[in-house]
Amino acid sequence: MKVHVGSDHAGLEFKNKIVAHLKAKGHEVVDHGPHKFDPLDDYPVFCFPAAEAVGSEPGSFGVVLGGSGNGEQMVANKVKGVRAALVWSIEIAKLARTHNDANVISLGGRMHDEALCLEMVDVFLATPFSNDERHARRIGMISKYEKDGSI
Numbered sequence: 354m355k356v357h358v359g360s361d362h363a364g365l366e367f368k369n370k371i372v373a374h375l376k377a378k379g380h381e382v383v384d385h386g387p388h389k390f391d392p393l394d395d396y397p398v399f400c401f402p403a404a405e406a407v408g409s410e411p412g413s414f415g416v417v418l419g420g421s422g423n424g425e426q427m428v429a430n431k432v433k434g435v436r437a438a439l440v441w442s443i444e445i446a447k448l449a450r451t452h453n454d455a456n457v458i459s460l461g462g463r464m465h466d467e468a469l470c471l472e473m474v475d476v477f478l479a480t481p482f483s484n485d486e487r488h489a490r491r492i493g494m495i496s497k498y499e500k501d502g503s504i
Contacts, residue, residue: 436454
């Protein structure tokens, strides 16, 4: 599975751990940065490229993270074809995939410990979309709005 990852300074340490974890599990990981600590960096610089790669590569996934994950999720959701979910529990990771077919997980590096973050990422990537008609219909509405501004 191909996974694109981006963060900011607040998520840098967790990003590096997630990248190593995913590579150890055999995933193809693209690290969009940052690659060094800069307390003044801006998460859009790293999260837009990660989200754009997911949006342009059907079947790929993304992980974006920062201090809270909020801004990073907002950035990712501006990219056509991306459905990013701010995840804070295992249950939300599952629901983001089964109900929303989310393709990007957003995490708060300052909100969770390493073990929970890694488990949430693993669950997110392993959980399939349910393909239930009601969920597919709603995702279709989102895609239609994204395309032409109508529901």
